[in-house]
Amino acid sequence: MTVLEVKGLTKAFGGVHAVNGVSFSVAAGELLALVGPNGAGKTTCFNMLNGQIPPDAGDITLNGASLRGKSPRHVWRLGVGRTFQITATFGSMTVLENIQTVLLSHHRRLFDFWGRAARRHIAEGMALLERVGMASQADRPCAVLAYGDLKRVELAMALASDPRLLLMDEPTAGMAPRERIELMALTAELVREKNIAVLFTEHDMDVVFAHADRIIVLNRGELIASGTPAEVRADAQVQEVYLGSGAMFGHGPEGSP
Structure with missing residues (x-):
């Protein structure tokens, strides 16, 4: 079943079509x-899907409902999650408190944040942490965790x-090779278990x-x-644009939009 459909998505900054x-x-x-490669338009595309910047043309639909013009909060409420190239956690809060904060918002209970919040969604939060291998560190502040954790x-x-x-923007950026393999294997297992659609850079x-x-390849917007990984690896245009120069295997951060 198709979850996300993007048609004719377009965004320009001045005279540059990102x-x-x-x-x-x-x-x-x-x-x-x-x-x-850097500057291909990947981050700009993500930011339009997430509602952070509006497209100039085209449409984005989630299960048939248009996301165009929706704010990031509304997009999140409709069922779009996102991780970032630089991790976005609350360093002074514990691992469990970070999960509880999301659960409180998801269940629309942030009004109770300063009251009984610490006692809410503990079991649900611990189940999620168990699933990602972090239950043993539930009481540690995020500020002291290793980057992979x-x-x-x-x-x-x-x-x-x-x-x-x-939406996962550079999910393994800054991680050691073994950590990258473990995190993506875990992600693949979880999303198939929960039947979630995933788009990642x-x-x-x-x-x-x-x-x-499957893989989709952008170049200059x-x-x-x-196609499949095998099809993309064998594609003549991909080989001409990336493989000859090695640009497809760069590990630097995303450049301009």
């Missing part, structure tokens, strides 16, 4: 990788809102080829290839 007529879809339980907490926070679509092509069901 994203130009991009169309694709993501099905429930599918991991779709969005790849390309923070990524696991952020994944649990994203899953706490029970999303239908999960990633510079580590070993991670992409190992875990993506335009979609130049789409």
Whole structure:
């Protein structure tokens, strides 16, 4: 079943088309990788899907309902979760409190945050932490965690809102090779278990080829290839644009939109 459908998505900044007529879809339980060199338009595309910036043209639908013009909060309420290249947790709060905060918002109980909040959603939060391998660190402040552990907490926070679509921006950035493999294997297991659609960007092509069901490739804002990992690896245009120069295997941060 198609969860996300993007048609003709376009965004320009001045005379530069950061994203130009991009169309694709993501099905429930599918991991779709969005790849390309720095400046290809990946982050701009993500920010339009998430409601952070409005598209100039095109449409974005989640289970048939348009997301265009919706604020990030409304997009989140409709079932779109997101993780970020730089982890977004509350450092002074414990691991469990971070999960509880998301659960309180998801269940619309933030009004009770300063009252009985600490006693709410403990079992639900611990179940999520158990699932990502962080239950033993539930009482530790996020500020003292190793970076790989923070990524696991952020994944649990994203899953706490029970999303239908999960956007993951560079999920393994800054992690050691073994941690990257473990996190993406865990992510793949969880999203298929919960039948969540996943769109992720990633510079580590070993991670992409190992875990993506399909790959779409952007270059200068335009979609130049789409298919299975084997099909994309063999695509003549992808080889010409990326593989010859090695740009497809760069590990630097996303550049301009």
